[in-house]
Amino acid sequence: MSLLITETNLRSLVDALVKDATLVVGPKLSGSVVLYQPLAAGDDLTLDELPRRSAKELYFPVCEDILTYKRENGKLEVRDIDRSRFPETVLIGAPPCDAGSPSILDAVFSWDYNDEFYLERRRKSTIMGIACTKGDDACFCTAVGLAPDAKGGSDLFLTPLVGGSFRCEPVTEKGQALIDKHAGLFSEGAAGEAVAFADQSTGKLDLPKIKEWLNGHFEDPLWESIADICVGCGACAFICPACHCFDINDEGNPDSGTRRKHWDACGFSKFTNHASGHNPRDIQNKRYRNRIMHKFKYYDDKFGKTLCTGCGRCIRACPVGIDIAEILDTINKKAEQG
């Protein structure tokens, strides 16, 4: 016997959560593209395609206030942001490549110094992952160790069944709590046949081998032309579920304003530019090398994880056709040749 939820009840679940004043975020059609957005009602939920942007902004918004300051009676006061007001959030309908990203990012936002902006949002969120049945040519999750039915990062996991219902498996206590609270919407029954998972015919990459190659090839002809055509737009970083680089800037004047943390990208020329004008990554190829190294070596060196979920968004979004999966495949081949 499995736990099942019909599509109608899944939409009712969204309605019930919204009624509970929970922020429910899921794939929703916005104009002509599907994006993760707050759902006003269950009918807003669209499970037909992978959202154009990743779900990371639930925990790591594009831009967020980290403090405000104001001069009153001549004295400057700094005020913290009230994080207790961050809403309880349920992310619904995230495929493994999105549901799995927070469990990668938790490491960087909680080592040594805790980024409570990220962590408070994480604590207040429940992730309903869903098995992926909508992959395309750019997907390569299996190549980086994930799978269309990988449950990592999800608190509960839905598997679409032929006929429109979903098998629902609690993965964490949080997930079980959500099921318990809305038990009436779930039923026990014989799980029917699952809808075929997204085609993941891409070969598996040997990540340890790739890393080993990266360890010894900071200098290599590969890097000399790898990003000759890169326009440095940063799209690959912004739509990535795992890229976490950010900048901090003030908005306001010396008497009142807000300090904000906002996304940044290692592909931008000013990212590492020193005040003196000296730039350690002075050309795009060095910046792209850093992108590959950070995802497949440095992050692993530090946290034992790969900073990529294989969602393929950077491949789809790149205006000049740079394909990270192809690059990894090239490195994989070089690694095999030794």
Place this chain on the structure above:
Amino acid sequence: MCKSDNIYLPHLATIEAIVDETPDVRTLRLVFQDEAVRESFSFRAGQFAEYSAFGSGESTFCIASAPTRKGYIECCFRSVGRVTEALRRLEVGDTMGVRGPYGNSFPIEQFYGKNLVFIAGGIALPPLRTVIWNCLDLRDKFGDITIVYGARSEADLVYKHELAEWQERSDVRLVKCVDPGGNGPDFDGKVGFVPTVLEEAAPSAENTIALVCGPPIMIKFTLPVLERLGFADDAIYTTLENRMKCGVGKCGRCNVGNVYVCKDGPVFTAREVKAMSQEF
């Protein structure tokens, strides 16, 4: 502010004094406004902080004063961008923000009983000046202290009063220099580039630690000189100053290969620097 768990909240500090070191390099002496912070704030030589001019943002500099000098901290910066220019517009009595201290530090206790050679170029004296005063304040714990400091021109030498003080002291050997063409008729130092002047000064490597800080080009030419003088890579320390934003290992830009300057550094031995991916 210190009771919050918001790692991005700065302490507020009042500018107590301003010293113009050169036409565009300025020292600010800062006193924390909160009494509890004044009492509790402690740091080690080599650590850095994020300094903010509200409305313009934050900038990363070392703490340039010595941890042995209590009650205040100092920063020293050249006005070259939005934040540093905003910091420069502040006056004595004005408020700014300070987050830190961050990063590792010079293992000064390990230098006890040894001779020290400080080698700095231009605006890179402040990160060593904190160590110099730290050591001078504990003078009897160290052997000979040599300071080789150079800048492009006489006007570009920072901490001129302190250079004069060091020159006067019998327990410090100061070798100051300016690049050829940077000297006026009355300049009492040497004319030449730091690596060359260092080689001429030829401090003994015997039981000696070298501390080097300067622009990448100076470091590049200084390391071979130290090697020729007999310094082992483990006896040479430097501090790297990459662009940073968060200061706490999250924002992703200060890395040299897999080494995060903000967390693993900024202080490294020459051996550690040589082992890094060469991306400086």
